[in-house]
Amino acid sequence: MNRFKLLFAALVLAVLSSCRDESLNPVPDYETAVHGWGRFQSTSARNFVFAEPGTSLSVDFRWNAIDGINKVSKIEFYLYFDESYVDAEGNNRLARHGGRFQDANAGGKLFKVVEGSAVPGNRSDISFSISQADIYNLYKEAKFKYDGSTEVAVFNNPAKPDRSPESPFVKGDQFELSWIIYTEDGRKFDYWSDSICSEEFPQSSCTVKFGVVCASDLAGELDYVQTEMVKGDGSGGGAAAPGTLTGTIAWTQEMGPAGPILGSYLTPDLSFGHYEAVWNDSPAYSASARVKDACNALSTAGTDQYSDTYTYNVLSVIGPKLTIRWNNTYGDAGTVELTRKDGRDWPPLK
Numbered sequence: 001m002n003r004f005k006l007l008f009a010a011l012v013l014a015v016l017s018s019c020r021d022e023s024l025n026p027v028p029d030y031e032t033a034v035h036g037w038g039r040f041q042s043t044s045a046r047n048f049v050f051a052e053p054g055t056s057l058s059v060d061f062r063w064n065a066i067d068g069i070n071k072v073s074k075i076e077f078y079l080y081f082d083e084s085y086v087d088a089e090g091n092n093r094l095a096r097h098g099g100r101f102q103d104a105n106a107g108g109k110l111f112k113v114v115e116g117s118a119v120p121g122n123r124s125d126i127s128f129s130i131s132q133a134d135i136y137n138l139y140k141e142a143k144f145k146y147d148g149s150t151e152v153a154v155f156n157n158p159a160k161p162d163r164s165p166e167s168p169f170v171k172g173d174q175f176e177l178s179w180i181i182y183t184e185d186g187r188k189f190d191y192w193s194d195s196i197c198s199e200e201f202p203q204s205s206c207t208v209k210f211g212v213v214c215a216s217d218l219a220g221e222l223d224y225v226q227t228e229m230v231k232g233d234g235s236g237g238g239a240a241a242p243g244t245l246t247g248t249i250a251w252t253q254e255m256g257p258a259g260p261i262l263g264s265y266l267t268p269d270l271s272f273g274h275y276e277a278v279w280n281d282s283p284a285y286s287a288s289a290r291v292k293d294a295c296n297a298l299s300t301a302g303t304d305q306y307s308d309t310y311t312y313n314v315l316s317v318i319g320p321k322l323t324i325r326w327n328n329t330y331g332d333a334g335t336v337e338l339t340r341k342d343g344r345d346w347p348p349l350k
Contacts, residue, residue: 034065034072034189036179038208041127043258047213048132050295053167056131059208063181065122072122074115074182078108079130081139083154084172088147097142097154108178109138135175136168169212171295177208214295216263219253221341224272231278232331245273245334248341251291263293270300270310271326272336284308284328298324298349306330314349322346 040046044058063072080098087093099107112128120126142154155163162170180190226245232238249272254264267290269275269283276283288302291312300310308328315323320340327333340346 032065032067032069034063034070034181034183035204036075036181036189036206037062037064037203038177038179038205040208040210040258045258047210047262048169048173049262050162050169050171050212050214051167052215053132056129057210058127058129059177060125060127061179062120062123062125064203068122071184072119072181073184074113075119075126076110076180076182077112077114078178078180079111079135079138080108080176080178081135081142082174082176083144084174085146085159095144095146095154097139097144108176111138111177130177132167132169136165140165140168171212171214174209174211177210178206213262214293216293217347218265218291218293219251220344221248221250222338223248223341224336224338226272226274226334226336228325228333228335229274229278230327230331230333232328232333234330236329236331238331238333241278243277245277247273254290264301265291265293267291270304271328271332272334274332274334275304278332284310284332293347293349296347296349304328308332317346317349319345322349 038059038061041058041060045055046057048057049055061075061077063075065071078098080096080100083095083097085093085095098109111130111134114126136155140155143151144154145151146157146159155165155168157163160170178190180188182188224245224247229241229243229245230238231241249267249269251265251267254261254266268285270289271284274284275281282305284304286303286305289304290301292299292301298312298314300312303309308330310326310328313325315325315335317323320343322338323335324338325333325335
């Protein structure tokens, strides 16, 4: 009797299993997939340099099939070009000349195709460079309605006289390199989930982003004379502090893994001797303290040891002499004349 019950139960289970509705299965059968990983080579610059069209960027790219099942037959690389501008109402806008990478079939410009035997194996790198000339040749016929009605040639825009075929890109231009991966089974992978694109999934990415920076050369030893000092009161104001300070300070080019970080300089004292003279304190410094030059716009980054931030306002630039008025969030301030010891002229800082 027990044997009969067991046999009947087995037959019922077999019938139920054979009649299972797959659409009601809560656990789907996931497809295998591939993703890409694009990044700058360790020795490459991370951005183009304004007025230096010969600067190229070097990129490594690899496809990755985690399960090792998929094989890639072709990879297409696309370049997107975004331009910042001010509209007729004075609003800051962005002209997306190649569309948006996130939008399906948005476009971009086809830059490079690797297919057939030229496609490397799983997790092996493809290496190539991108120049300003490469992107200009893709977008040289681009037009845009900056005022909303009249088309203007992007590379012949009176509002941006610094842009030319010889030096085509200016500050505010941004670029993205993206890719489409085709597998031998006929599938196409062109946009991944936010977990890959936004959450830094290991050795995965959706684009390589870069832009245009300006050349900068402020490093050197500087003699300073400081007057019109203010001793802060903690609320952003303060009282006059008599006296004149003199000394020498060095701004040092900041270095990164790929070489100099353009426009960023280390400084040992954001206050040019003010703290020592007025507060009998150590120099205004922390490891984050920087002097910044963004296309001749002088500023600071980071804080001092008390987490105060600094503002540098340029008063005049005359040959090797630069005069600034500085202040910090505590209320300290001073007027400083900086003279380059190497005798070179300052750029037209503002």
